[in-house]
Amino acid sequence: MSTQSKKSKSLVLTVLISGSALAYALFVFLPTQKSIASIRSELAEQRNDVLELGTLENEIVGLERRIAATRETIDTWREHAPTEQETATFIGVVTQLAEQADARVDRITPRSVVKMAALQQHPADLTVEGGFVQIADFLRRLELRPETIWVNRLNLTASGEAGVNVRCELSFTVFADNPDDSD
Amino acid sequence: MKNINFLPERYHERDLKRKAAIWQYAILAGFGGLLLAATFGQLAMKRSLQASLRELEPTRIEAKVKRERVQLLQQQLNSTEEVAALYTYLRHPWPRTQLLAKITEVLPECIVLDGIEILEQLPNRSSFVGNEAGEGASEASPAGADLAQLRDQHDATSLVVRIRGTVDDTGALNEYVRQLGEVPLFRSVSLSSLQSQMSRNETPRSAFELNVVVRPGHGQPGGPSEPLARRDQVARISLERPAQ
Numbered sequence: 275m276s277t278q279s280k281k282s283k284s285l286v287l288t289v290l291i292s293g294s295a296l297a298y299a300l301f302v303f304l305p306t307q308k309s310i311a312s313i314r315s316e317l318a319e320q321r322n323d324v325l326e327l328g329t330l331e332n333e334i335v336g337l338e339r340r341i342a343a344t345r346e347t348i349d350t351w352r353e354h355a356p357t358e359q360e361t362a363t364f365i366g367v368v369t370q371l372a373e374q375a376d377a378r379v380d381r382i383t384p385r386s387v388v389k390m391a392a393l394q395q396h397p398a399d400l401t402v403e404g405g406f407v408q409i410a411d412f413l414r415r416l417e418l419r420p421e422t423i424w425v426n427r428l429n430l431t432a433s434g435e436a437g438v439n440v441r442c443e444l445s446f447t448v449f450a451d452n453p454d455d456s457d
Numbered sequence: 458m459k460n461i462n463f464l465p466e467r468y469h470e471r472d473l474k475r476k477a478a479i480w481q482y483a484i485l486a487g488f489g490g491l492l493l494a495a496t497f498g499q500l501a502m503k504r505s506l507q508a509s510l511r512e513l514e515p516t517r518i519e520a521k522v523k524r525e526r527v528q529l530l531q532q533q534l535n536s537t538e539e540v541a542a543l544y545t546y547l548r549h550p551w552p553r554t555q556l557l558a559k560i561t562e563v564l565p566e567c568i569v570l571d572g573i574e575i576l577e578q579l580p581n582r583s584s585f586v587g588n589e590a591g592e593g594a595s596e597a598s599p600a601g602a603d604l605a606q607l608r609d610q611h612d613a614t615s616l617v618v619r620i621r622g623t624v625d626d627t628g629a630l631n632e633y634v635r636q637l638g639e640v641p642l643f644r645s646v647s648l649s650s651l652q653s654q655m656s657r658n659e660t661p662r663s664a665f666e667l668n669v670v671v672r673p674g675h676g677q678p679g680g681p682s683e684p685l686a687r688r689d690q691v692a693r694i695s696l697e698r699p700a701q
Contacts, residue, residue, distance in 0.1 A: 287481065291488060298492050306499040313506040320513040323520035330523040337530035344534065344541035351544040390606060391599035392543065413554045422547045428575040430557075449547055452599075 354420035356450050361396045364448055368400060368416065375412035377404035380441075389452060396448040397426070401441065403433070409442045422449040540600040546607060549674035551642065556618055556671060559643070563636040565629045570622040571664075577614040612678055616671040619649075623662045627651070630665060637669060641681075645670045 356364060365382050372379045380401040388395035402412055409430065416423060427445040462469075553575055560573065597605060624630045630648070637646040650666045673680040 291485070295488070295492075303495060303499070306496075306503065310499065310503050310506060313503065313510060317506055317509055317513070320510065320517045324513060324516045327516065327520050327523065330520065330527060333527050334523060334530060337527065337534055341530060341534050341537060344537040347541040347544050348537060351547070391602040392540070393603050410554060410557060413557070417552045417554055422544075424547075424550055425553045425575070426577065428553050429572065430574070431572040432570065 356421050356448060358453060361448060361450050365398065371415040372402050372412050375408050375415055377402045377408040377412045392452055394450045394452045396450060398446060400444045403439060403441050406440045409440045539598050543600045543604040546604055546676055549676050551671060551674055559640045560620060563633060565633055567626045567629045568622050568624045568633060570620065572621040574619040576617055578617045580613050618669040618671060620667040620669065623664050625660055625662045627663055634667065642672055643669050644672045
């Protein structure tokens, strides 16, 4: 009887100890470990943030530099882009350029304006005559204009006595901002 | 000498029980201590981690602010980049004076030029390609749409220089073609026609036509990735050398 009671007492004790160990593990140890793991992962993220900080600073500097460069390009273009008034009188400018180069404008014909979404194209056809040097000087003056001018077609033909004169047929387009576009 | 225990058996049992109880309490205490140690250890670790978190908090906030700034700058860049790309594209055509300069620079005395024509040659394009570009353009911003339209119109074309003239020495013409072929601005130079003709002073001469395909401009497909010439080198035609 005494041995029996000893055994049952020992069993109760073992069950109690195991039960409390299990309860501790389930309700205290594991949740705390879980919370530690979550803090650790948060900490790892924050450490990554700290490491990323240098990269972000470089990225900001790079982006600011690119924005400054793009703004400069935009500002430069807009500064030189002709206004509506200037495009209307650009033919006069071309005639002046020809005069400055000692070339003679034979004919200048503006064509209809091509309206795009953000831009406007002002095309024109031009015939100029003069020596090769004069024609080259005229083209140089035209290309050095601050406005954006595309020479779409250029036809130089020898003319006059022994071909000393050059006839230059030219199609060019002056680009301007489209005033209807608010960008 | 031999020890003789005269105590009854029940005293021995009681002694054993007492010893067993002591061990049981010791084990219980040890177990409890272990649990306490684990709990305190965990708490200490948690506190230390939380302290580290608090220390890093300002940096985290700084990183968050900077990340937001990056996003903002990225948006600003996206909105300005398309416009800048359009304006930059408008600067892609090679200056025609530069093309003329390259053509006349290496021109030998025996060649007389009758004409030079610079024009964009349109390729044969399938309607499918055109439609595809058009659909893309309709979704873009005004600047993006214009850029797509200009690219669609000009990127597939080739800039061609047709040189017409006469020569009395075909060897010199061949040398001229070779020298033009070495100019980095030109992609290919070919003699498209050569025809014998008699000049007024009865000297046999040959009329020729050269076809020079110009390399695409900067920013165009197949265009150079590095500058071929600086902007200040634009429009320099030798004034000492008039057309012949």
